[in-house]
Amino acid sequence: MSSTTLSTTPPADSPRVRQVSDYTDLAREVREAGLLKRNYPYYWAKLVGMVAVYAALVTAFVLIGDTWWQLVTAAVAAVVMTQAAFLGHDAAHRQIFVSGRWNDWTSLVVANLFVGLSYGWWQHKHTKHHGNPNKEGVDPDIDLPVLAFTPAQADARTSRLTQWFTRHQGWFFFPLLLLEGLDLHYQGLKRVFGRAPIARRGVEIAFLGVRLLGYVALVLWVLSPLTAVAFFAVHLGLFGLYMGGSFAPNHKGMPIVPKDLRIDFLRRQVLMSRNVKGGRFMDVALGGLNYQVEHHLFPSIPRTSLRRAKVIVERFCAERGVTYTETTLFASYGIVIRYLNEVGLGVRDTFTCPLATSMR
Numbered sequence: 343m344s345s346t347t348l349s350t351t352p353p354a355d356s357p358r359v360r361q362v363s364d365y366t367d368l369a370r371e372v373r374e375a376g377l378l379k380r381n382y383p384y385y386w387a388k389l390v391g392m393v394a395v396y397a398a399l400v401t402a403f404v405l406i407g408d409t410w411w412q413l414v415t416a417a418v419a420a421v422v423m424t425q426a427a428f429l430g431h432d433a434a435h436r437q438i439f440v441s442g443r444w445n446d447w448t449s450l451v452v453a454n455l456f457v458g459l460s461y462g463w464w465q466h467k468h469t470k471h472h473g474n475p476n477k478e479g480v481d482p483d484i485d486l487p488v489l490a491f492t493p494a495q496a497d498a499r500t501s502r503l504t505q506w507f508t509r510h511q512g513w514f515f516f517p518l519l520l521l522e523g524l525d526l527h528y529q530g531l532k533r534v535f536g537r538a539p540i541a542r543r544g545v546e547i548a549f550l551g552v553r554l555l556g557y558v559a560l561v562l563w564v565l566s567p568l569t570a571v572a573f574f575a576v577h578l579g580l581f582g583l584y585m586g587g588s589f590a591p592n593h594k595g596m597p598i599v600p601k602d603l604r605i606d607f608l609r610r611q612v613l614m615s616r617n618v619k620g621g622r623f624m625d626v627a628l629g630g631l632n633y634q635v636e637h638h639l640f641p642s643i644p645r646t647s648l649r650r651a652k653v654i655v656e657r658f659c660a661e662r663g664v665t666y667t668e669t670t671l672f673a674s675y676g677i678v679i680r681y682l683n684e685v686g687l688g689v690r691d692t693f694t695c696p697l698a699t700s701m702r
Contacts, residue, residue, distance in 0.1 A: 364606070364608050364658075364662055364664075365606065365607050365608040365639075367658075368608065368639070368654070368655065368658050369640070371654050371658065372640060372643070372651055372654055372655075375650065375651075375654065377640075377643055377644075377647040377650055377651050377654075378640065378642065378643055378644075378647070379644075379647075380437075380438065380439065380440055380644060381644045381646045381647070382439075384644070384645075384646050385429075385432070385437075385438040385439075385644070388429055389429070389438075389448070389452075392425075392426050392429060392452070392456065395422055396422065396426075396456060399415070399418065399419060399422060400560070402415065403415050403419075403560070403564060404560075404564055407564060408564060408565050408566050408569060409569075410569060410572075412564075412565060412569060412573055413572060413573065413576050415573075416572075416573045416574075416576040416577035416580070417576060417577075417580055419577050419581075420523075420576070420577050420578075420579075420580035420581040420583075420584055421580075421584065423456075423457055423458075423577075423581050424581055424584040424585055424588070424629075425629065426452055426456045426457050427452075427453070427457045427459065427585060427629075428588075428628075428629025428630070428631070429452055429629075430448075430449050430452035430453040430456075430457060430459075430461070431629065432629075432630070432644075432645055433445045433446075433448035433449040433452060434449040434453075434461065434464070434465055434468070435637075435641045435642055436641070436642040437641075437642055437643065437644045437645060438644075449461045449465075450542065450545060450546065450549065451549070454545075454546050454549035454550050454553060455549040455552065455553050456553070457553075458527055458530075458550060458553045458554050458557065459526050459527065459530045460529075460530030460531070460533050460534050460540075460546055460550065461546065462533060462534065462540035462541055462542065462543070462546055463529055463530045463532075463533035463534065463540070464530070466533075466538075466540075467482050467483075470482050471483045472638065472641060474599070474610070475593050475610070475611065475614040475615065475638065476593050476596055476597060476598050476599055476614040477598075477599040477600075477601060477603075478492060478494075478598060478599065478600055478601045479601040480601060483593065484593075484594075484598065488511075488518065489511055489515070489518075489682060490508050490511065490682075490685050490686060491594070491598065491682075491685060492598055492685065493685060493688060493689075495685075496508050496685050496686055496688065497688075507686075508685075508686040509683070509686040509687055510683065510686065511682045511683065511685075511686045512678070512679035512680060512681070512682035512683035512686070513679065513683070515590075515678060515679060515682055516583070516586075516587070516675075516679075519582050519583045519585075519586035519587060519590075520579040520580075520582055520583055521579075521582060522581075522582030522583070522585060522586045523577075523578035523579065523580075523581040523582030523585070524578055524582065525582070526582070526585070527554070527578075530550070531550065534546045534547055534550065535547070561573055561574065587675075588627075588628050588629065588631050589631065590674070590675065590678050591616055591618050591632075591634075591669075591671060591674035591675065591678070592615060592616060592631060592634040593614055593615060593616065593634070594677075594678045594681065594682075595616075595674070595677040595678050595680070595681035596613070596614050596615065596616055596667070597613060597614060599614065608639065608664065609664060611635070611638035611639050612635055612638075612639065612655075612659060612664050612665070612666060613664070613665060614638075615634040615635045615637075615638050615667070616634060616635075616667045616668065616669065616674060617632060617633055617634055617635050617636075617652070617666075617667065617668040617669075618631075618632035618634075618668070618669065618670065618671050618674060619632075619668055619669065619670050619671075620632060620670065620671060624671065625645075625648075625649065628671075629645070630645035630648050632671075633648035633649065633651070633652055635652075635655060635666065635667075635668075636648050636651040636652055636655050639655060656668075
């Protein structure tokens with residue numbers, strides 16, 4: 343599909359001009375409501391609390407000693423590490439401090455030293471995703487070596503084994519997330535030790551070295567080899583499952599946008615994103631990612647303001663006739679599985695983007 347040629351100076355009352363002004367109007371409302379102001383007490387409490395929880399977790403791990411009960415500790419550590427990753431995500435989006443430098447260093451410390459993931463690698467990948475969510479050939483989150491997110495990607499699988507896997511890939515999605523923790527660590531190390539440009543490479547290598555080598559050394563010091571292997575498997579497996587299960591509902595199963603389609607910023611972010619219902623519990627469990635629409639529209643809005651921003655954004659979208667999607671967590675998982683299986687089975691009508699037709 344190809345977009346129509348657009349004039350360089352559209353009339354002031356044209357749909358394109360009105361659509362661009364839509365986001366300006368929405369941003370003004372959100373700003374005037376005071377929702378972009380930083381919440382320092384909340385985030386300082388989170389940062390100090392993170393350090394305290396990590397210290398308590400390490401102390402408990404050493405005191406419990408070499409026992410299979412450490413698998414419970416591994417599960418707790420997976421939750422703690424994912425929550426720390428959410429905090430690093432907030433800092434990377436400039437949600438915590440006004441100062442960009444303070445946010446950068448907070449992300450570097452939290453991601454590399456506490457979670458063991460490369461901030462530079464994640465920033466590069468995530469910035470591309472935010473700019474063009476679900477856009478073919480641009481969004482790295484729908485360009486993965488294992489899963490096919492478009493019929494074209496499914497058609498590229500030529501061997502009998504990959505074709506069989508692709509036809510059933512939806513059912514493999516969540517089991518594959520058990521390997522996501524390992525892959526996130528691998529991708530980060532690949533970036534910092536590779537030739538691709540990355541800021542503060544030396545700092546990242548130092549932080550990752552302390553975090554990853556220290557983690558392995560501590561586990562092997564306290565646990566016997568067999569128990570240590572089980573600990574690693576449970577910890578990294580549940581970390582990957584929790585991380586992947588938190589990000590999966592956001593865009594997967596939403597419309598895929600052709601690479602040549604032009605869309606104004608508000609619709610580009612709203613129509614490709616999905617919110618998750620669930621109240622305060624979901625706010626904590628998903629680290630604010632349940633407000634994906636609002637997060638994509640205002641990436642620097644503090645996590646604590648997302649709930650109030652949702653009221654404004656949802657009402658604004660209803661007034662402008664922009665589809666605003668929200669569902670429950672498990673319903674979103676069902677959508678993801680069904681979507682991936684339909685791609686693998688070659689169902690094409692499902693992926694005809696109505697947006698593409700309306701924008702031409």
